[in-house]
Amino acid sequence: MVKKEIKPGTYLYPMPVVLIGANVREKPNFMPIAWVSIVEHSPPMISISASKNHYTNEGIKRNGTYSVNTPSIEMVESTDYAGIKSGNDIDKSDLFEVFYGELETAPMITQAPLNLECAVIHTVDLDIKHDIFIGEIKKVYANEEIIENNIPNIEKLNPLIFSMNDNHYWQIGKLIGNAWSIGRQYKR
Amino acid sequence: MVKKEIKPGTYLYPMPVVLIGANVREKPNFMPIAWVSIVEHSPPMISISASKNHYTNEGIKRNGTYSVNTPSIEMVESTDYAGIKSGNDIDKSDLFEVFYGELETAPMITQAPLNLECAVIHTVDLDIKHDIFIGEIKKVYANEEIIENNIPNIEKLNPLIFSMNDNHYWQIGKLIGNAWSIGRQYKR
Numbered sequence: 001m002v003k004k005e006i007k008p009g010t011y012l013y014p015m016p017v018v019l020i021g022a023n024v025r026e027k028p029n030f031m032p033i034a035w036v037s038i039v040e041h042s043p044p045m046i047s048i049s050a051s052k053n054h055y056t057n058e059g060i061k062r063n064g065t066y067s068v069n070t071p072s073i074e075m076v077e078s079t080d081y082a083g084i085k086s087g088n089d090i091d092k093s094d095l096f097e098v099f100y101g102e103l104e105t106a107p108m109i110t111q112a113p114l115n116l117e118c119a120v121i122h123t124v125d126l127d128i129k130h131d132i133f134i135g136e137i138k139k140v141y142a143n144e145e146i147i148e149n150n151i152p153n154i155e156k157l158n159p160l161i162f163s164m165n166d167n168h169y170w171q172i173g174k175l176i177g178n179a180w181s182i183g184r185q186y187k188r
Numbered sequence: 189m190v191k192k193e194i195k196p197g198t199y200l201y202p203m204p205v206v207l208i209g210a211n212v213r214e215k216p217n218f219m220p221i222a223w224v225s226i227v228e229h230s231p232p233m234i235s236i237s238a239s240k241n242h243y244t245n246e247g248i249k250r251n252g253t254y255s256v257n258t259p260s261i262e263m264v265e266s267t268d269y270a271g272i273k274s275g276n277d278i279d280k281s282d283l284f285e286v287f288y289g290e291l292e293t294a295p296m297i298t299q300a301p302l303n304l305e306c307a308v309i310h311t312v313d314l315d316i317k318h319d320i321f322i323g324e325i326k327k328v329y330a331n332e333e334i335i336e337n338n339i340p341n342i343e344k345l346n347p348l349i350f351s352m353n354d355n356h357y358w359q360i361g362k363l364i365g366n367a368w369s370i371g372r373q374y375k376r
Contacts, residue, residue: 001298001299001332001333006335006340008325011258013345016200034226037200037235037237038203039237039318040237040317044198044199047235047320068200076365077371077373077374078374080367080368080374082371084372110189111189114201116196124312124322128227128233129230132227134312137197139193140195140196142191142192142194143191144189144191144192145189147192149354150194151199151353152353153354154354154358159201161360166337168342168363169365169367170360171363171364172358172361174359174361176356176357176359177268179268180355181355188283
């Protein structure tokens with residue numbers, strides 16, 4: 001194989017697609033992002049990176065709460081729409097049906113099959129263009145039909161998969177194997 | 189639809205799978221992780237969250253460098269093996285063919301089609317069980333055959349997709365649409 005050097009870029013494949021919810025100026029607002037990662041399991045924590053000029057960031061900072069909503073592929077159009085239109089320009093409060101949980105200020109999307117209700121525990125504020133919010137996942141809500149053995153089932157959830165740079169949405173494909181298992185017999 | 193509350197957990201779907209490389213005690217070592225996210229585009233930056241007891245963390249802290257290597261699905265067995273076996277117990281320096289770039293201390297995997305060479309710019313050291321390393325992507329190397337229009341092509345890269353909690357590896361599936369496009373005609 002031949003290695004080539006290419007221009008440094010945001011080359012992580014694949015990425016998830018989630019809708020971040022926050023109350024901004026007393027109204028629910030949502031933005032799709034792909035720069036999101038679990039960072040801790042006990043207690044569960046999730047980090048998101050969002051451009052400092054995003055309207056949603058204002059609400060996250062004010063309330064110290066946000067939600068992470070995973071849309072299914074059926075929601076691709078409304079999810080993409082939420083990313084094209086900024087809360088600075090349009091009111092997105094009626095784009096989705098909204099419910100609230102125990103934190104009271106983190107709006108969640110009823111249609112999205114999986115909802116994480118998060119409290120900010122740390123903000124990484126580097127001299128860069130993005131805020132990195134680290135939140136503890138306080139409560140989790142899921143549509144009954146995607147739950148299997150008390151956890152979400154990825155095939156039933158049917159999440160969007162994002163490839164950045166070429167900017168395509170994909171569906172999950174075929175099963176390859178089980179983690180911490182398929183490598184057990186590996187011969188070096 | 190009926191919402192049910194489930195126990196808070198690490199519910200982000202899907203996750204990528206990358207092999208993190210670092211020199212530990214003068215030898216290359218690699219660990220697979222799924223808790224990884226782009227956090228900035230200019231300059232490009234990538235964050236990883238890794239349990240503080242991982243052998244690899246020691247090398248990242250000492251050298252201030254690491255690599256992010258994306259395996260293709262053909263590498264599923266060696267990737268999983270690298271996660272089952274710790275550098276504390278076995279020498280993983282000959283598990284993959286290794287090359288180095290300009291940072292000199294971030295070992296990269298020749299077989300992996302995509303390699304990001306990173307310099308740590310910030311470590312988020314919260315009172316949790318994981319180190320969160322934020323690195324600038326200084327150089328990118330890719331196998332010639334996965335490059336299209338000067339960027340990686342996700343179908344040619346054929347990365348592993350991970351579902352946590354049920355712990356399955358998946359392949360990418362069918363194309364759903366284009367981002368910042370498919371939502372343009374959305375009618376509320």
